[in-house]
Amino acid sequence: AQKVTQAQTEISVVEKEDVTLDCVYETRDTTYYLFWYKQPPSGELVFLIRRNSFDEQNEISGRYSWNFQKSTSSFNFTITASQVVDSAVYFCALSEPVYNQGGKLIFGQGTELSVKP
């Protein structure tokens, strides 16, 4: 069965530190997508990135970068030079293919990141 594990429940850093959030997934499908979402204290879920299983190139967007390694079933998220506004809960998610279970997202338990000034 599909599963997403975010082993880090809480992380606390000081502003300007780099921080990496880990995500490990399990799936038997060869085609799948991985996502990261951010949930700030206000509560909404904000989409950050989508990566398909055939694209293992790392991606960088400003201070955010993602490292996808199929060999270790990991999709880690790094924030460089963290800021207080990065404080939030971050969720990694895996999608099941449409022919099997529609558009269901399977979420990890989330990592709560606290960035202190």
Add this chain to the structure above:
Amino acid sequence: DSGVTQTPKHLITATGQRVTLRCSPRSGDLSVYWYQQSLDQGLQFLIQYYNGEERAKGNILERFSAQQFPDLHSELNLSSLELGDSALYFCASSVRSGGATDTQYFGPGTRLTVL
């Protein structure tokens, strides 16, 4: 702002009651998904509708039901409410029928408190 709207933002009710949560997807999106976020279960998929038809079902209780209307908005009905139903309920939408090719954009959520 994702473009997905949910009403109401907060809902407080008593055990045994019935409530309806409403969701309007982003313009042009045909799929609507419902998720429940609780402290003990985390984020759990409940149900998906695509262009008015049920497409996928997750861990949705029999006391819960949903539908998607011709204008594509969706409603989640929760009945015979129990204390354990207190949670944040999210609606999400995507362009197509979902799965590997779609990004789901989430609304701000409805926080349900059952007293």
